[in-house]
Amino acid sequence: MSDLRTAPAIVVMGVAGCGKTAVGEALAKALGADFIEGDRLHPPENVARMARGEPLTDALREGWLDAVGERIATSIADGRKAVAACSALKRAYRDRLIRFCPGIVFLYLKIDRETAWRRVASRKGHFMPASLVDSQFATLEEPAADERAVTVDGTRTVAEIVRETIE
Template structure:
C-alpha cells in the first residue's frame, strides 16, 4: 500500500486509477530565488509570475513538512496539475529507519543521511531522463534541504505549514501508517521552517488539496517563464 493510497482521505475526492500520477516507490530501484508565502489571502496563480522569473527556474519540487501535513496527497495533486512524476520519499527509508519510527523513536541526523543521499540521486536521475520530479520529503532541517539542493541544482520547496494540534489529529487518524502520532512533537522540535529560503513556497496546509496543488503548480510553471 503506497503513501498515496493511505493519504487519500485528505483529498476533496477519492483517488482512482484514472487520476493517479506515476509514482516512484522503493520497488523500482544556493542560488538566489523567490520566497513566497501563500496563505488563503495571498497571491493568485496569475500574480505569481510577477515575483518569479525564468532566472529562478525551478528544476524539480520537494513537498516538505512534518508528518500529517499532507505531503503525499499534495504531491500527487501537483503532479496531476503539472504533468510531473511523484517520488514518495518514505518509500526509500531503509528497514532500520522504519522499525525505529514504528517503535516511536525519532530519527536522528545519522539515520537520515543515507536516505537523503538516495533521494537526491533519485530526483537527479529523473531529471536526466527528462522527467519533472515531485519529491515528498519532510526536509525538516536546513542541512537536510541543503543536501538535496547540492544533488539537484534549481530545486524548489513547497512547505506545508500547519499547527502541531492539526498535525497530531491527522496522524491519529492514519491507520496502518508507520509514523505514530506520538512522534509529531519530535518533528516540530526538529523543524527549522524554510522561511526566507530561495525557491520556497509556503502554504497553509489546512487549505483544500485542490487549491494547494494548483497554487504550487502555477508557481512552478511561472518560474520556468511559462
Template sequence: MTGPGRGPVVVVVLGVSGAGKSTVGRALAEGLGVPFLEGDAVHPAANVAKMAAGRPLDDADRAPWLRTLTDRIRQSSRSGRGLVVTCSALKRAYRDELRRAAPGVWCVYLAVDRGTARARVSRRTGHFMPLRLVDSQFEILEPLEPDEPGVSVDAAGDPEVTMARARRAVAGFGGGPAR
C-alpha cells in the same frame, strides 16, 4: 515543467507528518505530468522499524535516506524530466542537500500547527509513523527560510484549498526566494 534556465523542475513537498505531503505531492505530480516519489517509500527498513517503535530518527539515520532522495533527484534531472518528491526535510541542511542534487529544486512547505498534525496522524491507519513522534518533528523543524527557493503554504485547513494553493504556487514558480 522547467525553471527559467534551470532545467527540469523538481518540487519537494515538505513538512511534518500529517501536513498533507502525500496528498498534495500526488496532485502536483499528476497536474505537472511528472513522476511522483513518496519519500516514506525509500526509507531504509531500519528507519521504518525505529520510527514504528516510537523512536525519532537522528541525522545519522536520515543520511542514507537523503542520499537515496538526492540520487533520485539527480537521475530525474539528468533524464530531463521533472519530479515531485515528498519528504519531511525538516531541517535547512536536509533541503540544502536536496537542492545540491540538481538545479531547479524548489520547495513547497506545508505549514500546519502541532494540533492539526497530531489530529491527522491520530486518524491514520496502516502508517508506520506513530502519533508520539509528531512532537519530535516540531522540535527539529526549521521552516522554509525567505532565501530558500520555494513557498510556504498554509495547510491547516481543507485539503482541497491546500492543493489549490500549492498548484498556484508551483504554476507561478519563477525560481525566486520563498514567498
C-alpha cells in the same frame, strides 16, 4: 509561485501529517512530473525505529535523504520534472537535497501541532505514530528567506494548494 511552475524539481516538505503525499501526488499529476514518495525510500531500520516511536537522528536521515536526492536527479537526467514528498525538516537536509539538483524549489506545507497530531493519529497502516509529531516540530527549521521555498497553509484542501501552485 512562478518558481514552482518552472522548477525542474519540487520537494513538498513539512512535518508528519501536513499532506506531503496527497499534495505531491496531485501536483506531480498536474505538472506531468514523476512523483517520488520519500517514505518508501527509508531503509527498513529507519521504519522500524519510527514505528517504535523513536525519532530519527541526523545521521540516520543521511542515507534516506541521499536516496530521495538520487531519485530526483535520475528523473531530471531522464528529462522529466520531479515532485518529491520529503519532510526536509532542517535546512541542512534541504541543502543536502539541493546537491543532487540545484534547481529544487521547496513547497512547505505549514500546519499546527494539533492538526498534525490529529491527522497522524487517524492514519491507517502508516509506520509513523502520533507520538513522534512533537519531535517533528522540535526538529523543524522553517525555510529561511534566502531559500528557494514557498510556504502555504497545509490546512487548505489539496485542490486549492495545487491550483495555487500551478497558477
